[in-house]
Amino acid sequence: MGSNGKFGDRWAQISKAFGLAVEVISAEWGQALDPESFRAQLEADAEKQIKAVIITHSETSTGVLNDLETINRYVKEHGECLIIVDAVTSLGAMDIPIDQWGLDVVASGSQKGYMIPPGLGFVAVGPRAWTAYASAKIPKFYLDLLPYKKSADKKTTPYTPPGESGLCPEASFANDESRGAGTYFCSPHPPDASNPRCDESVGITFVCPG
Ligand SMILES: Cc1ncc(COP(=O)(O)O)c(C=O)c1O
DSSP: OEESSHHHHHHHHHHHHTTOOOOOEEOOTTSOOOHHHHHHHHHHOTTOOOOEEEEESEETTTTEEOOHHHHHHHHHHHSSOEEEEEOTTTBTTBOOOHHHHTOSEEEEETTSTTOSOSOOEEEEEOHHHHHHHHHOOOOOSTTOHHHHHHHHHTTSOSSOOOHHHHTHHHHHHHHHHHHOTTTTSOOOSSOOTTSGGGOGGGTOOOSSOO
């Protein structure tokens, strides 16, 4: 579990609430997680006890972007564990090549990068995650993803959906297309002095690196 802010901390709390054995790799708030700490832990796991690495990609509480690409590469080198990504404030705001990187679970919400009202959750689940699902023993009901998948295959939902919210993504995507896909993606990172929005001379002080 990567934790360098409020939302990373919350993932640790949630995981513990579900009875998981959690090992936290932390960084000071305002600093990015060190991918090398993940590499060291994953390499040391000869018995393949680590089942998943959970990363908050963009840690909203501080604005720090974690190096998902590198951490994911180390997860892939481990060979067995999954990577689960909280992309609430990154999906829709920056490019996340989910399939290309082989990210196993990526979760997001309507209210941030997609700029539509809160109320919808999005989750992408890859084949390795479905395989793990088949043997998972964690109790679940409302957020059990299989009924959602089965219903989605029939273009419906297992429980009452927030119908009016369901219309919003289409409008948001249409708006994105009319502006040119990707125009919402972030300005250069780390901040580029040639980009006026990132120029400290306008009186904005960065509170975290990158
Ligand atoms: C990174 C991140 N994870 C999770 C959440 C969800 O938190 P909440 O349900 O309190 O809005 C948010 C905020 O919306 C967030 O920014």
